[in-house]
Amino acid sequence: MRIGADLSAIQAIKSGVDWxxxxxxxxxxxxxxxxxxxxxxxxxxxxxxxxxxRRPDVTxxxxxxxxxxxxxxFILPAxxxxxxxxxxxxxxxxxxxxxxxPTVITIHDLSFRLFPKTHxxxxxxxxxxxVPMSTRRSVRLIADSNNTxxxxxxxxxxxxxxxxxxxxxxxxxxxxxxxxxxxKVLEYFGILRPYVLFVGTxxxxxxxxxxxxxxxxxxxxxxxxxxxxxxxxxxMAQAIFDELERRDLLGRVHIxxxxxxxxxxxxxxxxxxxVYPSLYEGFGLPPLEAMASGTPVVVSxxxxxxxxxxxxxxxxxxxxxxxxxxxxERILGDAGLAQSLRDKGLARxxxxxxxxxxxxxxxxxxxxxxxxx
Numbered sequence: 001m002r003i004g005a006d007l008s009a010i011q012a013i014k015s016g017v018d019w020x021x022x023x024x025x026x027x028x029x030x031x032x033x034x035x036x037x038x039x040x041x042x043x044x045x046x047x048x049x050x051x052x053x054r055r056p057d058v059t060x061x062x063x064x065x066x067x068x069x070x071x072x073x074f075i076l077p078a079x080x081x082x083x084x085x086x087x088x089x090x091x092x093x094x095x096x097x098x099x100x101x102p103t104v105i106t107i108h109d110l111s112f113r114l115f116p117k118t119h120x121x122x123x124x125x126x127x128x129x130x131v132p133m134s135t136r137r138s139v140r141l142i143a144d145s146n147n148t149x150x151x152x153x154x155x156x157x158x159x160x161x162x163x164x165x166x167x168x169x170x171x172x173x174x175x176x177x178x179x180x181x182x183x184k185v186l187e188y189f190g191i192l193r194p195y196v197l198f199v200g201t202x203x204x205x206x207x208x209x210x211x212x213x214x215x216x217x218x219x220x221x222x223x224x225x226x227x228x229x230x231x232x233x234x235x236m237a238q239a240i241f242d243e244l245e246r247r248d249l250l251g252r253v254h255i256x257x258x259x260x261x262x263x264x265x266x267x268x269x270x271x272x273x274x275v276y277p278s279l280y281e282g283f284g285l286p287p288l289e290a291m292a293s294g295t296p297v298v299v300s301x302x303x304x305x306x307x308x309x310x311x312x313x314x315x316x317x318x319x320x321x322x323x324x325x326x327x328x329e330r331i332l333g334d335a336g337l338a339q340s341l342r343d344k345g346l347a348r349x350x351x352x353x354x355x356x357x358x359x360x361x362x363x364x365x366x367x368x369x370x371x372x373x
Contacts, residue, residue: 001035003365004080004088004101007042008068015201015232016285017108020144020168021091022047027358032057039083043071059083069126072096087369089361093127095134102372104365105134106142109282109303110151111205118205118279120235132156139368142166142361144283145304164364167308168283169354173265176294176346185266189256195226196328197271197295199264199286200278202255203234207277207300207318209243214275214324216247222332225252230267232258268293272338273331276300277318284308288352291345296338298327308352312344 005028009021025040025048032038040048040060052058061079065071077098080088085101095103112119112127119127135141135156141163143149149165152158186193196215200206208229215227227249229240244250259267268274274290275298284305287297291312299305300318309315314330316323331338 001366001369002037002039002084002086003362003369004039004041004083004085006072006076006088006090006092006096007040007046007048008044008072009092010042010044010046016283017092019285020106020108023169023171023354024091024358024361027355028362029055029058031355031359031362039085041076041079043068043075069094069130073098086373087365089365090134090138093134094130095138097130097133097137099137102139102368103134103137104140104142104368105138106144107131107135107148107152107282108144109148109280110155111280111282113155114151115205115280118203123235139372140164140364142364144168145307147304147307148282164360166357166360166364167352168285168288169352169357170285170288170292170349171354173261174268174289174292174349175265176269176342178269179266182266182270185263186270188263189228189254189267191228191254191256191267192226193270194224194272194332195228195254195270196273196275197228197230197267197290198275199230199259199267199289200276201231201234202229202237202240204236204239205279207279208240210277210318210321211275211324212240212243212247212249212253213321214277214328215253216249217321217325218328218332219249219252225272225332227253228256228267228271229253230256230259230264264289265293268295271295273298273328275324275328276305277316277324278303278305279318281305287313288349292349294342294346296331296341297345298324298331310344310348312348313341 009017038058043065049060052060076096081100087102090105095105116124143165149163273296280303290297297313301315314327
């Protein structure tokens with residue numbers, strides 16, 4: 001069986017979809033059975049070239065065409081035909097519409113339909129044009145959460161039996177065990193403890209201005225507390241900096257920019273709490289990674305977040321500044337509560353593993369390939 005995967009989502013600076021693609025493919029490579037081959041297609045470097053060079057059952061196929069969507073729609077189908085691929089896996093919402101083989105796509109969320117104002121016009125046009133056609137032409141869809149599956153059924157009319165829910169995982173690097181360089185990571189970013197943490201792209205959907213307003217209320221009575229916003233600048237990020245300036249918080253709020261892979265676990269485990277007031281998530285990796293790091297979490301009571309966090313976190317109304325402030329105060333002021341959240345979070349996080357994600361994904365690809373032979 002020849003399994004293809006579109007790896008064009010992987011970029012040098014990784015975000016959620018990039019990490020999803022990386023972890024699923026990395027684990028899937030180690031699960032291939034006799035007679036199975038994995039072909040990794042991309043228009044850029046994938047990060048798997050060296051390992052593929054050592055294995056007869058994994059092949060990286062690259063073409064240097066610069067533009068991702070034209071490459072996927074016009075060049076990739078010919079490559080799938082050339083290598084006689086039996087089924088192709090697309091990790092980032094959109095498939096090759098002219099694929100000669102059955103396709104399986106992961107749909108991470110429907111924010112482009114439900115919260116279009118939190119996206120650039122370019123992204124909304126791209127998604128609204130290609131995602132519906134891709135979902136219709138693909139044999140099966142993968143959703144990161146039951147919430148996303150329900151959105152697909154409700155908003156896009158996708159049949160229930162076409163969607164498989166496969167929750168995401170937490171990497172073993174996220175652990176409560178202190179590392180020898182944890183303190184140096186804080187020094188590198190100029191971060192002072194104690195601090196509460198946000199991790200993610202700085203963009204409107206993450207609702208960071210609400211977090212800043214809630215933190216401002218806490219900071220008024222706690223002169224030692226800091227806020228760390230860890231993530232690259234996204235679309236309309238300037239509004240965040242404007243809010244900090246208006247509130248004179250630039251000295252208490254640290255914006256790290258993109259955080260290298262090896263620096264993220266120390267940021268999580270040294271934080272007093274992760275606060276994640278997102279307006280909508282298809283899954284929500286940062287809360288899971290924080291729980292795996294032994295860090296209490298505060299999340300919005302919406303979309304997929306209760307599905308991920310369960311009873312292991314505190315919940316807030318994503319429109320309430322007071323909720324944010326009160327949740328932070330509860331964790332900072334109650335050591336027993338904080339420890340209880342750490343313990344529950346660690347137990348919860350153990351239920352989500354990337355090897356399980358890869359195993360279920362590979363099983364689905366095998367099923368689709370066998371059904372369509």
